[in-house]
Amino acid sequence: MEKELNEQDSLRLITEMITQARSNFQKGRGDGIVFWGYTIAIIALANFVLLQIFGYQPAIYWVWALTIPIFIIHYMIELKRGKKALVKNGINEIIGHVWFAYAISSAVFVTSIFIIGTWDSVVFLLINPALIGMSGLCIYVTGRVCRFKPFVYGAYVFWCGALISAIILVVCHAIDFQFLILALCMIIGFVTPGHILNRKVDQDV
């Protein structure tokens, strides 16, 4: 690719290379998003089904404890993947930190709720709307930092989901449907953009 450069060629080349490097998405970048989207959706659906079968039993909510070993395994896989990555950039690191902080914050929040009240107290009803809303925040940041609009739209799905989740509780006086809304938000606002991202990466690479 050697030829005599003039000033316009140089600037064009610099712009082109910087744009290409910045817009680069690692292959399989959406895998983690798709994986977590399906995982949370399946657990939420399982929670809904168990509530229908057994009624309001506190033990049912232990199904969410599955997220702890899954998180640890996924974190180790991502560490390994990070070492094999062809390119490292600040953007990927920021997004990784945001989601890691979200996982810790969620765990602290849920633990605090259990410290404050019992499983049938009012504060317990806040868990779903709060976590759905916080997920919207992280998806929004991911979408804006990556300049990937499907995530931005996904964030709006989550924020609407958080509000509907609170409204449905007042209207139906039942927590069951919150889990259906959570599963729906995960599929529409998380899994779908993740698949779109993977398709975009496959086309770009």
Add this chain to the structure above:
Amino acid sequence: MYKDLDPLLHAQLRLAIVSILVSIEEADFVFIKDKTGTTAGNLSSHIEKLSQAGYIGVRKFIDGKRPRTVCKITQKGLDAFDNYVKALQDYIHH
């Protein structure tokens, strides 16, 4: 005409390499090869020149069974790139 332009950067492939590296933390040899569309041999020789000048740092290691080369821009490289862009802007504005 281009007496103020750094001759090390004023070459298409070397400028492309440095432009990629200024915008990311570090990049694998394979990534740079894909983005620049050049051959491995050609890329190696230009990376070597930039490395000898202290513009980029090169880390070679074995990842599993695969040898890998990862490049990262140095502060000297960033300064040289900055000066190069400023010199280019001067040419355009005068």
